[in-house]
Every structure is written in structure tokens, then in C-alpha cells.
Amino acid sequence: MAENYKIKVQNVTKEYDLFKTQSDKLKSFFLPAKNVPHFWALMGISFTVPAGETLGLIGVNGSGKSTISNIISGIIPQTTGKVDVKGDTSIVAISAGLRKNLTGRENIRLKSLMEGLTNEEIDEMMPDIISFADIGDFVDQPVKSYSSGMKSRLGFSIAVHINPDILIIDEALSVGDDTFYQKCVDKISDFKKQGKTIIFVSHALRQVELLCDKVAWINYGQLKMLGPTEEVTNKYREFTQWFKSLSKKQKRAFESKKKNVQKEFDINQYQKQITDDYSKKHPDDRHAQSKIKKLFYGSVISEKMSVPNRLLTGFIGLLIIFFCLVNFSGHHVTRVLAHPRSILHPKKTLYVPNNRTHHNVIKQKHHKKGIHKK
Ligand SMILES: Nc1ncnc2c1ncn2[C@@H]1O[C@H](COP(=O)(O)OP(=O)(O)OP(=O)(O)O)[C@@H](O)[C@H]1O
Numbered sequence: 001m002a003e004n005y006k007i008k009v010q011n012v013t014k015e016y017d018l019f020k021t022q023s024d025k026l027k028s029f030f031l032p033a034k035n036v037p038h039f040w041a042l043m044g045i046s047f048t049v050p051a052g053e054t055l056g057l058i059g060v061n062g063s064g065k066s067t068i069s070n071i072i073s074g075i076i077p078q079t080t081g082k083v084d085v086k087g088d089t090s091i092v093a094i095s096a097g098l099r100k101n102l103t104g105r106e107n108i109r110l111k112s113l114m115e116g117l118t119n120e121e122i123d124e125m126m127p128d129i130i131s132f133a134d135i136g137d138f139v140d141q142p143v144k145s146y147s148s149g150m151k152s153r154l155g156f157s158i159a160v161h162i163n164p165d166i167l168i169i170d171e172a173l174s175v176g177d178d179t180f181y182q183k184c185v186d187k188i189s190d191f192k193k194q195g196k197t198i199i200f201v202s203h204a205l206r207q208v209e210l211l212c213d214k215v216a217w218i219n220y221g222q223l224k225m226l227g228p229t230e231e232v233t234n235k236y237r238e239f240t241q242w243f244k245s246l247s248k249k250q251k252r253a254f255e256s257k258k259k260n261v262q263k264e265f266d267i268n269q270y271q272k273q274i275t276d277d278y279s280k281k282h283p284d285d286r287h288a289q290s291k292i293k294k295l296f297y298g299s300v301i302s303e304k305m306s307v308p309n310r311l312l313t314g315f316i317g318l319l320i321i322f323f324c325l326v327n328f329s330g331h332h333v334t335r336v337l338a339h340p341r342s343i344l345h346p347k348k349t350l351y352v353p354n355n356r357t358h359h360n361v362i363k364q365k366h367h368k369k370g371i372h373k374k
Helices: 021-027 065-073 104-114 120-131 135-138 150-159 176-193 204-211 229-244 248-266 266-281 288-297 307-329 333-338 341-346 358-369
Strands: 006-017 038-050 053-059 080-086 090-091 166-170 199-200 214-219 222-228
Touching: 006 065, 006 199, 006 266, 006 288, 038 065, 038 080, 038 120, 038 176, 038 199, 038 222, 038 266, 053 065, 053 204, 053 229, 065 080, 065 090, 065 199, 080 288, 090 150, 104 120, 104 135, 104 150, 120 150, 150 166, 150 176, 166 176, 176 199, 176 204, 199 204, 204 229, 214 229, 222 229, 266 288, 307 333, 307 341, 333 341
Parallel strands: 053 199, 053 214, 090 166, 166 199
Antiparallel strands: 006 038, 006 080, 214 222
């Protein structure tokens, strides 16, 4: 029987390379990056969200909530693990999805087209989206002139009117005023009644308690707890109160210890641990290793180029440079191949194909000027 879930996340990790400069990042595209520190924003997260459930994601700043939401929405890829999402997702985040140089109205059209709506459907929905966002004449101004509250209103309005199967709300309600917040809560409740699936990322525990059926507490890249809303929020409150009671020095030491674990995380060790756990549960399965390898890497699009791809890209780059130099030298490519040094002695005129040789071209020029050599 098929499992009745909308989102299934299995052993998901996310690694970031902490490049010092943009040029280091660009270089790493072609050459293996050396001495670049790594940071594992997620160190193996697994959970399932059944259809119709509202799951809250809570955790301190930098714990990985946005990273996992963005992976589920398909905005960024995971480093390892499997993410299975059944249906269309629409994400509302304070800073996601709006093009700052386009007007509000243009953003509505662009985002709706990207979600597969036709121009007729968008024309029909446009007044409702504008009215819900309640941003007045600003709808025809570029989004870069909006306050964060206005961006959030517009983003939320577009996302709910597109009517996705799965709605992901990342901190988008935290910047709106009370009236808009109430409108959003009503809309989210409507969504819940319609049996839609929602992921709600927030630091506002009261909002989480009001809206969520279950809560996942993400703690420094790991799933610390998943369960009924009150159980998890109560434990999280205890943790934040304990953390607040620490001195500044103790807080810094605690955070740096956690971040070091994220820097030193060993993906191979983690894969081995998951394989061992699987083998203990299924002692007769001789394919445990390959199954876990497939689970880790089977659905991952690598952001890094493999060695053959690096070599191929480098070779194509060299070919392009070679043909540019040949063209610049004015010699025929066969001559350059036969006498490579000729590339260092460019002709005065560029290579002319067929019978329009250098000599003929000069002759024609002289002819036009009326110069006749005997
Ligand atoms: N592009 C990136 N490059 C390097 N590190 C990144 C990148 N994006 C996120 N991170 C790091 O990954 C970790 C998780 O970030 P994320 O935004 O998911 O946390 P969060 O729980 O949503 O935080 P907040 O509550 O502050 O929004 C953080 O330590 C962050 O610095």
C-alpha cells in the first residue's frame, strides 16, 4: 500500500564550502578547492509529513530551518539523501522569490507563469492577489522600494492564490502588522480545512502553537525532536531559558562547540553508521551497502564537477583559446599545426579564404588606386 505522505525527507545533509572570495569560488568550478573550510548546515535529517498536516519547524538562528525548507521547495539541492515531495510547493519567505527590479504586478505575473498558470488565469486572479496584499499604488512600483512587510504581504498573497498542494511559510508572518497577520492566519486555517499540507517555519512559538499539528526542532543541523506541538515547544522553551541563563562566555563556548561539530562532520562515517543500523535491522539483506549508497547519492545532483567533466571543460577551454590565437595570427590552422611557432609571428592581414589570398587582396587594392606594377 502506498504511504500517505506529502513530504518524505531521508538522511538529508547539506554541505557549504566557505570560500573567502568570489574568485576562489569561481576557481573551484574548474580546479579542486584546497584548504577551503566546509560547513555542514544539515547533518542527516529525516522526517515525513503526512497529507493535510501542518508541521512547524523551530530552532535557534542558523540551525538549518531555511536550508531544509529550501531543499524541500527545490530551490537548492541537498548534498546527500532523498527528498520525495508529492505535489506542487509554493514557498513564502521574506527574501525569496521576488525580483526587486520588477513591479509588484510584474512579479505576480512572473511567479504565476513560473508556477504554470496561463495569462488568462493570472488576469482573473490579479485583482484578488492585489486586494489581499493590500499594498495600494505600490503594486506598480519596483519591489526594491517596498518595506519588508510589503514584500512579505505580496509574497504571501501570490503563494496562497497560486493554490499549491504544499505551502511553505518561512518567517514570512514575522514582519507583517497585526491586521495582515490575522488575514494570513485565517488563510492558513482555510488551507488546513481544505486538507493542504503546510510547513511553517517560525521563531514565534505562539504562532507555531496556534497553527501546527506537529513540530520538528532543528538543532545545529540535526533533528533534535519531532512530535506533538506542545511537547516539542515546551522542551524548546526549557532549552532557550537554559541558554539565556548562561553567561556571554558560556554562550559563545556552547555555540562554538556546536559549530565545530558541524565543521568536522564526516559524511562517510555517517553513511557507515546508517548502513550498520540498516544491516542490524535486516541481517539477511546482502545489498545493504548498495541500498544505502543509492539512498545517499541516488537522487542527488552534484554541485561540484566530477574529474572527467573538469578535464573535458578544460580541454574545450584550451581549444577555444587555440582557435582565437590562430584567427588572430592570420595563418591557416593547418600551417599553425605544422609550424606551431608561426602563431608567434602574426601576418599583417587576417587570413582570407579561397583565392582571396594576401597577394590578391593587395593587388586589388593597388588596382583600385590605379597603381599598376609591371
Ligand atoms: N550559502 C551559504 N553558504 C555558507 N553557509 C550558509 C549558506 N546558507 C546558509 N548557511 C549556513 O547554514 C546554517 C543554516 O542556515 P539557515 O538559514 O538554514 O538557518 P535558520 O535556522 O533558517 O536560521 P534563522 O533562524 O536565522 O533564519 C547557518 O549556519 C548559515 O550560516
